[in-house]
Amino acid sequence: MTLAELEFQLKKTGIFLQTGSFITHLQTSIPGVAEGIGLLYADYPLLEQTDFTDFHVSLAYPRTLRRWFKPQVLFLFDGKPPFKPLPLDQAFPMFEWGLNWCVSSHANHCLIIHAAVVEKGGYAAILPAPPGSGKSTLCAALVNRGWRLLSDELALVRVSDGLIIPLPRPVSLKNASIDVIRHYEPEATLSRRISDTMKGTVAHMKVPADSIARAAETARPAWVIFPKYQAGAATRLEALPRARAFMRVADNAFNYSLLGVRGFETMAGLIDASLCYDFTYSVLDEAIETFAELKPPVSLM
Amino acid sequence: MSGQALHIRVWEDEFIVYGSLSGNTHLLGPVAAHVLSRLQEAPSDAATLAESLPPLLQANFDGELVPEIEHLLADLGSLELIERA
Numbered sequence: 001m002t003l004a005e006l007e008f009q010l011k012k013t014g015i016f017l018q019t020g021s022f023i024t025h026l027q028t029s030i031p032g033v034a035e036g037i038g039l040l041y042a043d044y045p046l047l048e049q050t051d052f053t054d055f056h057v058s059l060a061y062p063r064t065l066r067r068w069f070k071p072q073v074l075f076l077f078d079g080k081p082p083f084k085p086l087p088l089d090q091a092f093p094m095f096e097w098g099l100n101w102c103v104s105s106h107a108n109h110c111l112i113i114h115a116a117v118v119e120k121g122g123y124a125a126i127l128p129a130p131p132g133s134g135k136s137t138l139c140a141a142l143v144n145r146g147w148r149l150l151s152d153e154l155a156l157v158r159v160s161d162g163l164i165i166p167l168p169r170p171v172s173l174k175n176a177s178i179d180v181i182r183h184y185e186p187e188a189t190l191s192r193r194i195s196d197t198m199k200g201t202v203a204h205m206k207v208p209a210d211s212i213a214r215a216a217e218t219a220r221p222a223w224v225i226f227p228k229y230q231a232g233a234a235t236r237l238e239a240l241p242r243a244r245a246f247m248r249v250a251d252n253a254f255n256y257s258l259l260g261v262r263g264f265e266t267m268a269g270l271i272d273a274s275l276c277y278d279f280t281y282s283v284l285d286e287a288i289e290t291f292a293e294l295k296p297p298v299s300l301m
Numbered sequence: 302m303s304g305q306a307l308h309i310r311v312w313e314d315e316f317i318v319y320g321s322l323s324g325n326t327h328l329l330g331p332v333a334a335h336v337l338s339r340l341q342e343a344p345s346d347a348a349t350l351a352e353s354l355p356p357l358l359q360a361n362f363d364g365e366l367v368p369e370i371e372h373l374l375a376d377l378g379s380l381e382l383i384e385r386a
Contacts, residue, residue, distance in 0.1 A: 242313065268310045271310075
């Protein structure tokens with residue numbers, strides 16, 4: 001599909017986009033969104049028709065006089081705006097942030113953790129961390145060095161069996177990390193930079209095709225690793241007591257309290273199954289080496 | 302505590318407790334976990350609980366044991382993990 005055809009379809013009927021186990025109906029006439037979708041979602045399944053759609057989303061121009069001198073974009077979920085409008089230039093990042101909100105607000109069959117998740121050999125490493133910790137930079141580097149991307153933002157731990165459900169979507173890079181990844185992996189496809197957002201300058205990295213093709217393959221949790229980028233620091237992987245890890249993962253979960261005792265049991269299962277670490281790094285190649293040497297817990301081998 | 306179900310997981314010498322009434326989760330050390338466990342079996346007071354502490358756990362305290370346990374009971378009460386008479 002050419003960009004012009006995509007723009008036409010987005011405007012006319014919208015598209016049904018499958019990301020992991022979620023189907024989103026997206027409709028918009030904003031060219032910046034079509035540009036981002038065309039660049040970063042080219043390898044995702046587009047469904048012709050579907051009986052069920054998880055999220056009905058559109059991005060639109062607010063109907064205010066402001067659109068004539070300082071245009072904005074509005075994210076609509078089921079026709080209603082959950083957020084205030086943003087400058088029009090931020091339309092594609094807003095789609096990404098809005099889709100994160102859709103999942104984190106509605107997927108309560110999973111314990112949802114603010115974390116990146118990567119997988120190798122069937123074992124998943126969960127990287128929970130607050131913004132600014134270098135989580136997405138490390139995640140982007142790992143998926144360019146043989147790890148499969150399950151998610152950059154939302155770890156979905158299925159309540160029924162404790163397995164991680166993939167949600168491979170573009171990796172959100174901010175500020176200095178954009179150039180770090182551009183230099184680290186010149187072949188990586190990045191969207192154009194958008195400046196002056198609430199997160200600073202942002203760009204999104206395209207997900208490797210293999211991660212998209214394997215988006216239905218769940219993974220077993222094996223490691224919970226709290227990453228922290230620290231300029232000039234030596235690479236250091238330190239064991240973290242599991243009870244401490246439990247509390248810190250809970251702090252990074254969206255719906256732990258909402259799930260009640262099911263949230264507690266799911267989190268306990270995740271921690272039981274995982275080796276837990278604090279990880280400090282400043283050099284990506286060393287970080288990749290450290291991850292390559294991770295051994296899964298004996299109970300999983 | 303009436304209507305309270307405590308869900309407990311133990312890793313190494315630390316305990317995670319989820320209280321069904323408050324919906325809160327707490328990280329407890331071994332002494333607090335021992336006291337909580339005894340109180341789940343039957344109501345008790347600080348002196349009895351202090352006596353029941355294994356010697357290894359008693360070593361955690363420098364001063365008088367009973368006031369320390371009283372203090373711990375107050376903390377557990379404020380976390381809504383126990384009900385004080």
